[in-house]
Amino acid sequence: MPPQALEGLRILDVTQLIAGPYATKLLADYGAEVIKIERPGTGDVTRQKGPFLHDEPHPEKSGLFLHLNAGKRGVTLDLKSATGRKLFLQLAKSAEVVVESFAPGTMESFGLGYEALKAVNTRIIVTSISNFGQSGPYRDYKISEIIAYAMGGPMHETGLPEREPMKLGGSVIQFQTGAAAATATAMAVWNAEVNGHGDHLDLSLFRTQASSQDRRTTMLVGAQYTGENGDRRPPGVSTANGIRPCADGYIAIMGASNRFAGVVRMMGQPELLTDPRFDTVVKLSMPDTSEEFDIHYIPFLMQYTKRELFMMAQKNGLPSGPIFTAEDLYTEPHIRERGFWAKMRHPVVGEITQPGRPFIMNATPWRKPEPAPILGQHNAEILGGLGYSARDLSRLHSLGVI
Amino acid sequence: MTRLPLEGMRILDLTAVWAGPHCTMLLCDWGAEVLRVESTQVYQPNTRGHMAKVPQDLPRIRKGWGSMYPDWTPGARPWNRYPVFQSHARNKLSMTVDLRRAEGYEIFMELLKTADAVIENNVPETIEKLHVTYEELVKVRPDLVMLRMPAYGLSGPYKNFRSFGMQLEGTTGHTWIRGYTDMDASMRDDTFFGDAAAGMVGAYAALLALRHRRRTGQGQLVELAQAENFIPYLGEAVMDYIMNRRVHATLGNRHPTCAPQGVYRCKGLEEWLTVTVNNDGEWRAFCEVIGRSDLLTDPRFATAIARYKHQDELDAQIELWTQVRTAWEAAQALQAKGVPAGPVLKDLELVADPQMASLDYFKELTHVDAGTHKYPGLMWSAAETPNELRTPPCRLGEHNPYVYKELLAKSDDEYRVLEETGHIGMDYAPHVP
Numbered sequence: 001m002p003p004q005a006l007e008g009l010r011i012l013d014v015t016q017l018i019a020g021p022y023a024t025k026l027l028a029d030y031g032a033e034v035i036k037i038e039r040p041g042t043g044d045v046t047r048q049k050g051p052f053l054h055d056e057p058h059p060e061k062s063g064l065f066l067h068l069n070a071g072k073r074g075v076t077l078d079l080k081s082a083t084g085r086k087l088f089l090q091l092a093k094s095a096e097v098v099v100e101s102f103a104p105g106t107m108e109s110f111g112l113g114y115e116a117l118k119a120v121n122t123r124i125i126v127t128s129i130s131n132f133g134q135s136g137p138y139r140d141y142k143i144s145e146i147i148a149y150a151m152g153g154p155m156h157e158t159g160l161p162e163r164e165p166m167k168l169g170g171s172v173i174q175f176q177t178g179a180a181a182a183t184a185t186a187m188a189v190w191n192a193e194v195n196g197h198g199d200h201l202d203l204s205l206f207r208t209q210a211s212s213q214d215r216r217t218t219m220l221v222g223a224q225y226t227g228e229n230g231d232r233r234p235p236g237v238s239t240a241n242g243i244r245p246c247a248d249g250y251i252a253i254m255g256a257s258n259r260f261a262g263v264v265r266m267m268g269q270p271e272l273l274t275d276p277r278f279d280t281v282v283k284l285s286m287p288d289t290s291e292e293f294d295i296h297y298i299p300f301l302m303q304y305t306k307r308e309l310f311m312m313a314q315k316n317g318l319p320s321g322p323i324f325t326a327e328d329l330y331t332e333p334h335i336r337e338r339g340f341w342a343k344m345r346h347p348v349v350g351e352i353t354q355p356g357r358p359f360i361m362n363a364t365p366w367r368k369p370e371p372a373p374i375l376g377q378h379n380a381e382i383l384g385g386l387g388y389s390a391r392d393l394s395r396l397h398s399l400g401v402i
Numbered sequence: 403m404t405r406l407p408l409e410g411m412r413i414l415d416l417t418a419v420w421a422g423p424h425c426t427m428l429l430c431d432w433g434a435e436v437l438r439v440e441s442t443q444v445y446q447p448n449t450r451g452h453m454a455k456v457p458q459d460l461p462r463i464r465k466g467w468g469s470m471y472p473d474w475t476p477g478a479r480p481w482n483r484y485p486v487f488q489s490h491a492r493n494k495l496s497m498t499v500d501l502r503r504a505e506g507y508e509i510f511m512e513l514l515k516t517a518d519a520v521i522e523n524n525v526p527e528t529i530e531k532l533h534v535t536y537e538e539l540v541k542v543r544p545d546l547v548m549l550r551m552p553a554y555g556l557s558g559p560y561k562n563f564r565s566f567g568m569q570l571e572g573t574t575g576h577t578w579i580r581g582y583t584d585m586d587a588s589m590r591d592d593t594f595f596g597d598a599a600a601g602m603v604g605a606y607a608a609l610l611a612l613r614h615r616r617r618t619g620q621g622q623l624v625e626l627a628q629a630e631n632f633i634p635y636l637g638e639a640v641m642d643y644i645m646n647r648r649v650h651a652t653l654g655n656r657h658p659t660c661a662p663q664g665v666y667r668c669k670g671l672e673e674w675l676t677v678t679v680n681n682d683g684e685w686r687a688f689c690e691v692i693g694r695s696d697l698l699t700d701p702r703f704a705t706a707i708a709r710y711k712h713q714d715e716l717d718a719q720i721e722l723w724t725q726v727r728t729a730w731e732a733a734q735a736l737q738a739k740g741v742p743a744g745p746v747l748k749d750l751e752l753v754a755d756p757q758m759a760s761l762d763y764f765k766e767l768t769h770v771d772a773g774t775h776k777y778p779g780l781m782w783s784a785a786e787t788p789n790e791l792r793t794p795p796c797r798l799g800e801h802n803p804y805v806y807k808e809l810l811a812k813s814d815d816e817y818r819v820l821e822e823t824g825h826i827g828m829d830y831a832p833h834v835p
Binding site: 003005006018022026030049050051052053054055063064066067068114132133135136137138141142143144145146147149150151152154155156157158159160163164165166167168169170171172175176179180181182183184186187188189190191193194195197198199200201202203206207208210211212213214215216217218219220221222223224225226227228229230231232233234235236237242243244245249250251252253254256257258281282285286314317318319320321322323324325326327328329330332333334335337338340352353354355357358359360361362363364 | 405407408420421423424427428432447452453457460463464465466467470471472473474483485486488489490554555557558559560563564565566567568569570571572573574575576577578579580581582585586587588589590591592593594595597598599601602603604605606607609610611612613614616618620621622623624625626627629630631633634635636637638639640641642643644645646647648649650652654655657658659663664665666667672674676677678680737740741742743744745746747748749750751752753755756757758760761763772775776777778779780781782783784785786787835
């Protein structure tokens with residue numbers, strides 16, 4: 001079997017919800033050994049969040065939990081107890097990385113802050129993921145997906161001018177923060193291996209969003225360049241640009257300015273290119289021109305399905321994409337053919353398909369992971385490895401430590 | 403000064419627009435030397451602006467986020483003033499060479515011998531036509547790490563399909579689950595999170611390959627299909643479809659299970675507050691802050707399920723409170739009692755934000771063609787590795803002398819010939835629009 005890129009790296013994961021678990025999932029995907037440490041009894045709160053298999057709430061049947069935690073081994077440990085702390089420190093001695101997503105100061109209150117961990121393992125990397133950062137006036141503020149977008153993101157520019165600003169779909173900022181934490185961790189691993197020191201990394205949802213190239217950073221530069229804030233614009237202001245209806249749904253085609261020629265070619269009406277209404281870039285960027293053009297454009301689009309238009313637009317060199325639902329996506333042949341989806345067998349839910357590799361590495365390939373651990377699944381194996389007997393473990397269990 | 407982790411790594415950057423440049427920015431921020439390989443003969447639309455020679459009056463006529471040149475003026479060299487480019491090009495170096503011509507290709511191959519990695523996010527056929535695929539490059543640099551990040555991957559029926567992040571958000575299902583619940587999908591404006599996601603994970607992927615190379619001497623090709631990379635980010639919708647065949651629609655600004663959550667109009671123009679109430683404890687605190695203990699006993703709002711069912715009525719009650727205060731007053735009052743809330747910050751408000759100031763996030767840089775401004779800083783900080791932005795966004799061809807004379811040891815005569823033949827330059831060729 002070929003090696004994996006993060007082989008030999010041991011990571012203690014005391015995160016929950018989305019960002020932390022996605023970070024350690026990315027690390028596990030490429031070979032790190034991730035030990036997911038959960039609270040005894042209830043575990044990661046995502047176990048209580050849907051979607052659940054057949055809509056039946058059950059701690060082992062959350063689709064979100066299964067997706068985020070595949071490939072990890074799971075133990076339970078009460079970090080607030082003295083024994084729990086002791087066990088954690090023992091594990092930390094043999095780990096390269098600890099990833100945590102508690103409120104700032106919590107790990108310190110357990111006696112497990114960066115300095116305490118560094119005392120037992122001089123080259124330890126602690127990756128902290130929080131709402132607003134480990135310091136500063138908002139340190140203790142609460143956050144949510146929508147608040148992260150409102151404060152850190154270009155939400156002010158998202159939506160229609162006459163309406164309220166609009167959030168992004170799902171929990172993408174939390175996932176992005178997880179990806180940022182995985183990247184930062186890999187960077188610190190490099191640093192530890194090359195320059196010989198550990199680190200304490202400070203990541204937050206707020207700062208990840210503020211630094212993301214989803215137009216956020218562009219707006220931060222542009223607003224300073226012009227002295228003006230961006231605003232919400234109605235879609236379709238540029239001629240032949242954006243989402244339009246079609247026979248069975250919607251299609252997004254980028255046909256603005258110099259791409260306009262491709263649009264009229266696709267329509268089989270190349271004469272529109274020299275039509276005095278549409279013959280300059282300045283005219284094409286006027287809202288009235290866009291409306292005028294839609295009189296020709298929309299009847300054309302309505303004759304075809306989103307997939308047909310996707311092919312036609314691509315044939316004419318136009319950046320484009322159909323507006324897919326999750327069903328369209330899951331049944332999409334291109335993605336299936338490339339072997340993206342991963343089928344696993346989980347002891348409680350049975351056969352389950354999940355998103356597979358985020359990227360393909362030729363020499364150090366992704367491996368299909370084991371399904372997400374059931375709560376405390378690897379207690380005996382991992383804590384046993386620290387020298388605790390079955391009797392010790394059963395005593396710890398009855399004390400609620402594991 | 404602290405040694406940054408990637409110091410000594412040289413990356414040849416063939417990226418365009420957003421996703422690729424975001425990826426190389428992250429590696430560059432942490433010490434890699436990122437050398438943008440550009441051309442004065444061919445224009446990549448959208449990377450340094452929609453066009454090289456922007457009509458000077460156009461940005462003012464149609465102000466938009468894509469045309470926020472300094473003072474709305476493209477200037478003599480608009481490509482060095484375009485905010486999309488300026489937002490990721492700090493710390494990077496820029497050289498120019500025309501890869502389509504034999505001597506240009508040769509220069510690239512010479513440079514490749516000194517490089518550790520090549521990163522690109524073009525349509526695969528573009529890279530094939532230029533003969534800069536992994537298969538070609540590895541002949542010259544056997545331990546090369548190459549990260550390719552096209553829209554749909556290097557195989558399959560959509561291999562050469564053209565797409566920006568916003569169209570990929572359509573195919574991956576993100577567009578479908580965002581936007582106003584009472585409006586048609588064609589009324590959804592563009593969002594660009596797919597680019598941000600691809601850039602982020604691309605940096606991670608490159609790091610993994612570089613680590614393996616450092617430990618074993620073995621390079622490799624890494625392929626990140628931007629569409630596939632974004633699917634895991636949509637986990638809830640994807641898993642619900644797989645497990646239950648349920649197709650999610652947009653929830654607008656609402657939360658899938660908790661209420662209230664929304665965006666509320668505050669006092670003043672374009673003042674908005676976001677709030678998320680996750681549980682009964684936060685609900686009680688919320689009612690206390692807004693002075694509405696009556697809501698606690700109102701059967702429409704007494705339980706989480708009841709609140710979820712009566713969100714429209716609840717939102718109307720909340721707005722009575724928000725509309726007479728600023729978003730900041732409201733947010734601070736709620737946060738003080740542990741209720742998640744925050745204002746919708748405008749761009750310049752975020753630049754002036756106290757949390758950002760305490761993180762020392764923005765850094766003032768002076769750029770020859772754009773002037774002095776604060777630039778968004780590093781995505782995270784590392785306690786043992788102090789770090790900050792080093793140099794302003796690279797100007798087209800700014801580092802040609804370094805690359806040609808220092809790295810490739812070209813003589814002054816050779817340099818001059820390459821200038822005359824349109825490889826080396828700081829301006830686009832006259833025929834470039």
